Amino acid sequence: MRQYFKYISLIILGCQEPIELGFQSDEEYLVIDGFITDDFGPHTIKISKSEPFTNDEVVIFEKVQNAVVTITDDLGNATSLTMSGPGNYLTPSVFSGQIGRSYTLNVEVNGETYVSTPQQIPAKSSFDSVYFEQGERETFNTDGELLVSPTVKFLCDVDYASQNSYIGITWEGTYEYKTVFRLRPYNCYIDEAYEGFSSIVTNEDVNEGLANELTVGELLFDIRFKVAYSLNTILYSMNEEAHNFHFQINQQRSSRGSVFDPQPFQISGNIRNVNDPDQTILGYFGAYGREESRVFVYPSNINAPAPIDFCTYRDDTPGNKVVKPLYCYDCADFLGAYTEQPPYWIN
Helix, strand or coil: CHHHHHHHHHHHHHCCCCCCCCCCCCCCEEEEEEEEECCCCCCEEEEEEECCCCCCCCCCEEECCCCEEEEEECCCCEEECEEEECCEEECCCCCCCCCCCEEEEEEEECCEEEEECCEECCCCCEEEEEEEEEEEEEEECCCCCEEEEEEEEEEEEEECCCCCCEEEEEEEEEEEEECCCCCCCCEEEEEEECCCCCEEEECCCCCCCEEEEEEEEEEECCHHHCCEEEEEEEEEEECHHHHHHHHHHHHHHHCCCCCCCCCCCCCCCCEEECCCCCCCEECCEEEEEEEEEEEEECHHHCCCCCCCCHHHCCCCCCCCCCCCCHHHCCHHHCCCCECCCCCCCCC
16 A cells, blocks of 8 residues: 555645645554455465655555454355564465455454455456567657657456456566676576556456457566566456455556546545444455466567667766676676576576
């Protein structure tokens, strides 16, 4: 929910007149957020408390520790979560949700009990195909000159499970990086992921069947594609309530402060305080079906000059010396890099 506060703040700063959002910056809010799927765990529930705004843009989150967290299904089976770190609570690795079953999150903190609405895992939609195509993006350099840069656009076709199916799409990527100067370790791998859902769509009131060219994401054709890039597209099947919540989140994330944008508003989650139903609880507990599909992109797949590696950049300006970062010599110095090749990697 950090992104929720961040984008709300940006929207407020972009408006000419203040808009009353229904909550005050000097209040504290409990944030409970996470989901389970029909895959094996561990699945994560995050619990934190928002501190009052320190300025117009920053929200501090205090991790909530020692909460009692359980997930109960509609047959009465209860699964206890364990705290793996401040604010992070995990299901057992053998736990998985079942399609058609409903699940309820229960959290006990400081003598208060918080309960979600029951969440049923619906029949799963599935990928028909995942693919990419070349695109372009217009940007401006520091001199104000228009630049047109090549991009890689990832798309998917989805076969809806039924009429009135609700789905969310997101992605996680891995790219290979090789050091220019060939000192050990020579090649490394770096992971990245999209925060939230890149697309939230439904075929509500439309015949079931295939949805074509749904957006997964678009990345600049930069150093990440110099050797190889692997993108894993993840498809979540959800209920209508979850779809509506995440659709509203995406609306506020994409707002630019234009007068034509929807006015910002407080997004209601599905968790309440049993003893104080009027208390504002931020976040959402979801139960989804999950499918995934992986594609690889190599430089030869894109009709554009090879991405420029900063490590090979030369500045011949007299008296100027370019200082190379350490990862030019040891790729393990690249933030988040690791040397063991992922099991799914295809050279």
